[in-house]
Amino acid sequence: MAQVSSGGNDHTDRAAGAGASETRCIALVGPFGSGKTTLLEAILKRTGAIARQGSAGEGNMVGDAGPEARSHGMSVETNFAETDFMGDRFSFADCPGSVEFLAEMEHVLPGVDLAVVVAEDDPRKLPALQLILKSLETRAIPRVLFLNKIDKGSRGVREVLESLQPASSVPLVLRQLPIWEEGKATGFIDLALERAHVYHEREESTLVDMSDGDRARELSARFTMLETLADHDDALMEALLEDIAPDPELVFGDLVREVREGQICPVFFGSAEHGNGIGRLLKALRHEAPHVDRLRPRLEATGDGTQLRVMKTLHTLHGGKLSIARVLSGSVADGDVLQHRGGDARVSGVYCLFGQQAVKKAPAAAGDLVGLGRLDQVQTSEALADDKSFLPERTQANGAEQSFEPVLSIAVTAARSQDEVRLSSALAKLVEEDPSLHLEQSQNSGETRLGGQGEMHLRVAQERLAGKYGLTINVDAPQVPYAETIRQETSVRGRHKKQSGGHGQFGDVALTIRQLPRGEGVAFSDQITGGVVPKQYIPSVRDGVLEALQCGPLGFPVVDLAVCLTDGSYHSVDSSDQAFRMAAIMAMREGLESCKPVxxxxxxxxxxxxxxxxxxxxxxxxxxxxxxxxxxxxxxxxxxxxxxxxxxxxxxxxxxxxxxxxxxxxxxxxxxxxxxxxxxxxxxxxxxxxxxxxxxx
Structure with a gap:
């Protein structure tokens, strides 16, 4: 991956601060269809990591390279890629936008330094945008917003911003103004630097002179931006009140601080498809995205030594399990032994990630996002450290734990009986890769149920079973656990008598069956006196009653009733546990039929x-x-x-x-x-x- 110079059209580069050599991790998040994967592709092209920008239509992008993503034309899992920009290294995590795959984002977010929220001028996507911003705010993750598809918008950016603001609890602060020509955005004005640029197709923009009309628009928009920044800076507020031009260093310092502290969300715009606005966004990330040292307290990563957080788990066909983790401090190399809550694990390979590729690399340092080979007992969201005393008590940051309970389930069986064991193993791997899938063995029906976050979520899981593991499965709707009860009481007698040479079988019981209040379950008692049913046979009577209740007259388990053994008789030679169990079953089957089952x-x-x-x-x-x-x-x-x-x-x-x-x-x-x-x-x-x-x- 090549290092690319950005040219000299922007402000003099400021030092990124301590830890400038550390890799920063940026999440690309946003509603479905907003263009996150295209933005990643544009970033990789602009930074020289790829020679040509691919497209979703051609199916040749670094992200969404998996067969399921390309089949459906949407992100179904997080994709990772590294690149350099002006001497700084970045790892990007391109997260799915569909609500059915939001768990991917939730597991990645705790390990990132900043999120780029990709949005567009589409009011229908405002609730989805709010879902994503809410998750970022809950986790206190710094964020910027990239208003994509500026070439297709029909409204001014300030009007769009007003419509998006209800989705954000902090001010959306416009950092740029578009330059319009014949209704088309041909460039932008940087409100921090007060400079105008024109776009070039998939190339760096160039500096141009600002027209008088654009200058007036810029002054108004810049003052609005400074007013918002001044809400958190008394010195800037004083300068504005006294009509004094603020020091540029004060303005840039406020932008950096307020972004990192989550007090504002700066807004940039452009067109990922055409490569417009990419350079300005990258420069903002270079100067304003925090480093990993600010992330460690959020994840309770205290102490010295090596500490990591697992953000995703993959099972590769030939390389085994791969744990994608962020190095929070220290370093990790092939062969290192790391501690986790379940014990210790030895690293078998450290990998650099680029789309579907995982290439072995030298030891990883603080800030790096890497794949770690064969940590078989380590799960997604777990913390790792070289000293167990440094492991945090919680896996979730800021109490932002979110439970992804299934909202849709299917019952699955292998199409071929000989594949049952393989299916069980493959399902376990799917759930390990995606914890928002739920695997359950129903006690009532014996079904294997796979639960997920929606129709597409489960469809993708089925496609992975077929494509990745070569399994054909049968899918049915899960059985509903109906039950039945009774509406009236009865008394009944059951006698089991059989003679077939030698010892016979004899059991005789009298039972009363009555209703219990809803939810009381099943109760069994006896009122035997005089030994008409010997004590040693009463447990067998109970077993027979419970067995009969497993399937009542309507074909379902019977609940909310009480059964009492009131009388009976026995034979000193032919009576047995089996005989009394059968007598109880016969009595219950006859009695339940007459109890008006419901x-x-x-x-x-x-x-x-x-x-x-x-x-x-x-x-x-x-x-x-x-x-x-x-x-x-x-x-x-x-x-x-x-x-x-x-x-x-x-x-x-x-x-x-x-x-x-x-x-x-x-x-x-x-x-x-x-x-x-x-x-x-x-x-x-x-x-x-x-x-x-x-x-x-």
Whole structure:
């Protein structure tokens, strides 16, 4: 990767400060389709890391090089690349923008120094932008905003900024003004340097004289920028009040400090596709992005020695497991032994990352983002150190832990029975690579369930099973754990008698079956007196009762009832544990049929999160799925968002997320917990029974 000079058109380069030789890690984040991967490609071209800028249409970009990404034309995992700019080294992490893959971003963000938020003039993407900015703000990660596709915008940048500001809790500060010619942005004015530049297709911009009209626009916009900076600097505020031109060093110092402390979010613009605005963005990153020494306290990386944080896990087909980690302090080399919460691990190779390529490199130093080979027991988000006493107590920074509970699940089986073991291994690797996937073995149905963050998320997982591991799978909707209970009491007798030569079998029991309140489960007792059923056989009666309850008259487990053994008889020779177990089963099967069995369905308490202007639609969706709205309110800490609480039958939640996302431009989400079992009768019960392949009630 070549080092490229930026030319002499900008301000005299200022020293980047202590640690200038350290690699800085920059995340590229933003809503789906905003152009993050194209921006990475433009950066790599501008810095000389690649000879030609690729495009999504040609399928030849460094990022999104995986088969799933190219198949769907979208980022489905984080891509990494290193490059040099004016003597400074940067690692870029290009994160997916779809809400279904946001977990990728969440695991990467704690290890970066700054995030470039890529956005565009599209009001429909404002809620998605807010999701991303909220995550950055929660983690106290410095950020700048790059307004992409300036060549396609229909509004002025200040108008766009006003529409984007509600998504950010800190001021969006315009750092540039566009130069317009015939409605097209042909260049920009740098408000910090007060210089004008014209764009050149995928090349460095050049300095030009500012027209009188542009000069007036620049003075107004620059004063607005300085006013915002002065909110955090009394000296600058005093200069503005006294109408004194502030010292340039004061202005640049405030920009650096306020960006690093997260007090402002500077806004740059350009066109990644055409390579416009890239040089100005890179220079801002060079001067304003903090170094790794500011990151360490955020991750509780105290003490001396070597410390790292794992940001992503990959399983390569031929090289084994690769842990992508940021070196926070010290250095790491091939063969080093590192400590983690689960023990110790020996590094087998240190790699430089560039898209799909991983090339061995010399020992990594503080600031580097590297791949570490074969740390088999180390998981994503774990901390590593050469001294276990330096490991932080928490894996998440600033209490920003986010649980990615599944919102859509599928039941998976191998198409060929001989592939079951391979499927189990492949699924475990998928979940290790992507912790937002959830693998569960259902106790009720015995199904293997794979849960994810949406339809596309699970589709990509299936494609990886097929493409990467050569597995063909069958996919079904998970079974709903219906149950049944009884509506009336009964008394019943069961007798098991069999004679086939020699010792026979004899067991005789009398049972009473009665209802229990909902949620009480199953209770068994006995009222045997006089030894009519010997004590040693009573546990067998209980076993028979419980076995019969596993599948009631409607075909489901029976719950919320009490069974009492009241009477019986035995034979001194032919009675046995098996005989009494069978007698209990016979009695229960006959008794349950006469107790008016009724179907029970699981109902879950659901909290839905959505933009406020879509709440009415969300309420209608809930109602259409037999849901009961419990109430809704503003989502705490989220301007323009609501929380809706509801009770929804589990069978109706299956594909709920698909409809929610369709109604909210792809941003709605929910979490749910089991609440209670509810009686289901009539047509709804018949439909549920048919779906489950059971007989109608």
């Amino acid at each position: 179907l029970l369905e699981p109902v879950r308490k659901v909290t839905l999160f959505c933009p406020s202007d879509t709440t009415a639609r969300i309420n209608a969706i809930v109602a259409s799925r037999r849901g009961q709205i419990l109430g809704y309110d503003a989502r705490p800490g989220w301007a323009g968002w609501d929380e809706v609480d509801a009770l929804i039958p589990e069978v109706e939640i299956g594909d709920l997320i698909v409809e929610l996302r369709s109604a909210t431009a792809g941003v709605a989400s929910y979490r749910s917990v089991f609440d209670h079992m509810a009686e289901l009768s009539g047509k709804a019960a018949d439909l549920a029974l048919r779906r489950a392949g059971k007989k109608a009630a």
